[in-house]
Amino acid sequence: MAFNLTRRRFLQSASLAAVSVPLAKVVSAETGLVESPLEAKGSLKEETVPGGVCEMCFWRCQLVGKRREGRLIKLEGNPKSIDNGSQICARGNAGIQLLYDPDRLKYPLKNVGERGNPVWKRISWDEALTECTTRLKGVIDKYGPQGISVFPHGSTAKYPMHFFERTVGTHNVSEASFFQCRGIRDTAYLATIGKAPGEKVDMPNAKAILLVGSHIGENIHVSHVKAYIQGLQNGAKLIVVDPRYSASAAKADIWVKIKPGTDTAFLLAIMNYLVQNKKFDADFIDNYADGFDEFAAGIKDWTIEKAAAECDVPAAQIKEVAELLAANAPHVSVHPGRHVSWYGNDFQRQRSLACLTALLGAYYVKGGWVPGKGPKVGGISWAKHDHGVEHNLNYDEDEERRYPYSPPGTPTELIRDAALTGKPYPIKGCVIWGQNPIQTIPGQEKMKEVLKQMDFVMCVDVMPTDATMWADILLPEVSYLERYDHIQTGTQWDFSEKNQQYIAARMPLVEPMFERKDQVFITNAIATGLGHKEEIPVQTAEEMVEKNLAVAGLSLKQLREEGGIHIQEGKDPYGVPEDFEVRLYNEDIEDYGFPGVPTYIPVEQPPAGYARLLYGRVPVHTFNRSQNNAWLHQAMPSNPVWINDETAKKMGLKDGDTVGLINSEGFKSRTTTTVKVTPGIRKDAVYMAHGYGSTNPLLSVAVNSGVDDQSLITKIAVDPETGAHGMRNNFVKLIKDDKVLDIPA
Ligand SMILES: Nc1nc2c(c(=O)[nH]1)N[C@H]1C(S)=C(S)[C@@H](COP(=O)(O)OP(=O)(O)OC[C@H]3O[C@@H](n4cnc5c(=O)[nH]c(N)nc54)[C@H](O)[C@@H]3O)O[C@H]1N2
Numbered sequence: 001m002a003f004n005l006t007r008r009r010f011l012q013s014a015s016l017a018a019v020s021v022p023l024a025k026v027v028s029a030e031t032g033l034v035e036s037p038l039e040a041k042g043s044l045k046e047e048t049v050p051g052g053v054c055e056m057c058f059w060r061c062q063l064v065g066k067r068r069e070g071r072l073i074k075l076e077g078n079p080k081s082i083d084n085g086s087q088i089c090a091r092g093n094a095g096i097q098l099l100y101d102p103d104r105l106k107y108p109l110k111n112v113g114e115r116g117n118p119v120w121k122r123i124s125w126d127e128a129l130t131e132c133t134t135r136l137k138g139v140i141d142k143y144g145p146q147g148i149s150v151f152p153h154g155s156t157a158k159y160p161m162h163f164f165e166r167t168v169g170t171h172n173v174s175e176a177s178f179f180q181c182r183g184i185r186d187t188a189y190l191a192t193i194g195k196a197p198g199e200k201v202d203m204p205n206a207k208a209i210l211l212v213g214s215h216i217g218e219n220i221h222v223s224h225v226k227a228y229i230q231g232l233q234n235g236a237k238l239i240v241v242d243p244r245y246s247a248s249a250a251k252a253d254i255w256v257k258i259k260p261g262t263d264t265a266f267l268l269a270i271m272n273y274l275v276q277n278k279k280f281d282a283d284f285i286d287n288y289a290d291g292f293d294e295f296a297a298g299i300k301d302w303t304i305e306k307a308a309a310e311c312d313v314p315a316a317q318i319k320e321v322a323e324l325l326a327a328n329a330p331h332v333s334v335h336p337g338r339h340v341s342w343y344g345n346d347f348q349r350q351r352s353l354a355c356l357t358a359l360l361g362a363y364y365v366k367g368g369w370v371p372g373k374g375p376k377v378g379g380i381s382w383a384k385h386d387h388g389v390e391h392n393l394n395y396d397e398d399e400e401r402r403y404p405y406s407p408p409g410t411p412t413e414l415i416r417d418a419a420l421t422g423k424p425y426p427i428k429g430c431v432i433w434g435q436n437p438i439q440t441i442p443g444q445e446k447m448k449e450v451l452k453q454m455d456f457v458m459c460v461d462v463m464p465t466d467a468t469m470w471a472d473i474l475l476p477e478v479s480y481l482e483r484y485d486h487i488q489t490g491t492q493w494d495f496s497e498k499n500q501q502y503i504a505a506r507m508p509l510v511e512p513m514f515e516r517k518d519q520v521f522i523t524n525a526i527a528t529g530l531g532h533k534e535e536i537p538v539q540t541a542e543e544m545v546e547k548n549l550a551v552a553g554l555s556l557k558q559l560r561e562e563g564g565i566h567i568q569e570g571k572d573p574y575g576v577p578e579d580f581e582v583r584l585y586n587e588d589i590e591d592y593g594f595p596g597v598p599t600y601i602p603v604e605q606p607p608a609g610y611a612r613l614l615y616g617r618v619p620v621h622t623f624n625r626s627q628n629n630a631w632l633h634q635a636m637p638s639n640p641v642w643i644n645d646e647t648a649k650k651m652g653l654k655d656g657d658t659v660g661l662i663n664s665e666g667f668k669s670r671t672t673t674t675v676k677v678t679p680g681i682r683k684d685a686v687y688m689a690h691g692y693g694s695t696n697p698l699l700s701v702a703v704n705s706g707v708d709d710q711s712l713i714t715k716i717a718v719d720p721e722t723g724a725h726g727m728r729n730n731f732v733k734l735i736k737d738d739k740v741l742d743i744p745a
């Protein structure tokens, strides 16, 4: 779709974003020169407001806002920041366009049409909240609190999520950040080193960096990218394992063009090589590791040759990688990854990364994995009640966990299956808050069925996205630029340079507009309606932030005086703690019936005529949430499908040809895109950016732009240890001029 900034829309956004200034040019009294109104001195005072924290993605860079006459005209990195500094990314910069997007939700809406095909009627907050509470109460009275499901994501979703979990008492909460993103990583590292790893590997000081499927440069988190670039500038060798020539592969010393889904085999062979050739850090292993013998025995069959065949990578290259890692140990950043929900065999791969880090002795050393923890602040929210495990879908009749290494919440698929079967109990209420389950969770049609059978669906969002089309009541939230919420803490982005920590609270940069309300207002009103008034922990979001800051001995006033960020001395991040323990072999995992030594579980390969569908990030968008942002849309309006050049030639496809996609289960893309013909992808895979192809007609910029990858991800894989989703198990063909084209091997 072309960039459709219509005249009406342009005038709307211009009038909102470009400040209410007289359009006539201004003649300066001093110089006699004609100046543009925006530069006219004295006519408009510009103020810089500190205290912003970005949430165009979840890295939460610190901002200052430039404001004129109460309107925000520009966002910049907070120069006081020791994290992102004065830098922000394209998405952070475009936050202004979200703030003033004329398509944004403005008033509470009631769906007087059908779910999925809504007809919206504007209603008052009173009416909306009364309807939410009566209908949620109806579900709770009939089915119990467990009849409510919650699909939350982002900083404002925590407060309502805690209310439903801790006070109302439902376990049925599925957070996107856990079950479709990084949950597997966190629990696999917990099972190996006792800690969730985060991403703060000490890349600036690394002599080698290993990225397995992380594509930094397209995946943008400002301070993380800074650390990575600093490492490369300092001469770190870069190894990138990716079936695609990603932005990081383009900077790599070694690009391992791996067969999708086989990474664990690759890692096992490297570890086996290090063990067999005594190229691992024996002192570190002696001091800190458990179960080395079982581990070594368990991986011994993984010769380089065996992995080469499995991964479709030259044996010499695997050996080269192993040698390079050993030669630079312990100063190696083995990146733990972030979006690791790939195939449904991912817990074992994440365990492998944690074990490899140990073999290299690369914990708590310069250039290795170093915990980048910020200072402690409070976590005031709804009081925790223990509701037992009786209605927890993750526990079986014997009170054993079905998915023993599940991240917090309940695995999405357990919630959906219960909702669809009514077993072990019905799930009839749904609260969607800052998540887009239609485009975030695989099995889109299944998700729609789940939502259809609900008695009541409420959704709190800022934009009319595809998920909001399934709501009965749709509530408009203030954006991250207009509210108090999250307290961001962290360390100096390059902690070897300066050992500092920071605390930054999100404060509004601008007054809210229209009838938008924040999370505390909405949740408290619902809590009151449901009879929990006495348990309300705070009256306003500002009070919540104030109380959480108080735990660190700070106040909002002090934070403002300090330019929005409090900086203090940090702790030395290096040096292995005495009680640190790495469980190379973990018998608990084995007791649960899973491999206690990292193990490769092969995945299905594409049938003849099909290629595997892969997806990932683009630098200028965040998932689906930024798709209607006019500036970002202009930068990348569609998501071309990458296809190997030799394959394309055999298929008669040219770069830029318009195509649709169809998967092996018969699901067809609703829209089309173009092909990107490139040698930078394997022949057995195609690739596209995630988040495109919105169908909500109220998104005047994003609607029908590009193809929704999720509409093609219909084979649902669930990681057996964690219950998190794997999403790269679908195989597709292309459709051109209504003809379905086989993709040759
Ligand atoms: N196919 C596929 N699926 C994926 C991924 C993928 O790469 N491919 N990535 C996975 C990963 S890593 C993640 S983290 C998840 C992300 O999953 P989501 O967080 O669900 O993704 P978004 O598209 O950002 O949708 C978030 C919703 O929050 C709304 N929103 C934005 N700001 C606010 C706010 O301030 N308040 C409220 N109430 N709502 C707000 C947006 O308008 C949008 O409707 O997706 C996962 N799913």
Ligand SMILES: Nc1nc2c(c(=O)[nH]1)N[C@H]1C(S)=C(S)[C@@H](COP(=O)(O)OP(=O)(O)OC[C@H]3O[C@@H](n4cnc5c(=O)[nH]c(N)nc54)[C@H](O)[C@@H]3O)O[C@H]1N2
Pocket: 057, 058, 181, 182, 212, 213, 214, 215, 216, 218, 219, 220, 221, 241, 242, 243, 244, 246, 258, 259, 260, 261, 262, 263, 337, 338, 339, 340, 342, 614, 615, 616, 617, 618, 619, 620, 621, 622, 623, 687, 728
């Ligand atoms: N610009 C931007 N930056 C973001 C986000 C965003 O939406 N936009 N989202 C943020 C969030 S929440 C997350 S979780 C991260 C996600 O960022 P990453 O953790 O880097 O995850 P993806 O974007 O899913 O990674 C996709 C990469 O994995 C490769 N790949 C696919 N299959 C395989 C395989 O089998 N093996 C290997 N080795 N590689 C494979 C793809 O070719 C692609 O290069 O990005 C964060 N940063």
Ligand code: SF4
Pocket: 054, 055, 056, 057, 058, 059, 060, 061, 084, 087, 088, 089, 090, 091, 092, 093, 220, 221, 222
């Ligand atoms: S990385 Fe970009 S979008 Fe994410 S928080 Fe920072 S500035 Fe915002």
Ligand SMILES: [Mo]
Pocket: 177, 180, 181, 182, 338, 339
């Ligand atoms: Mo994510």
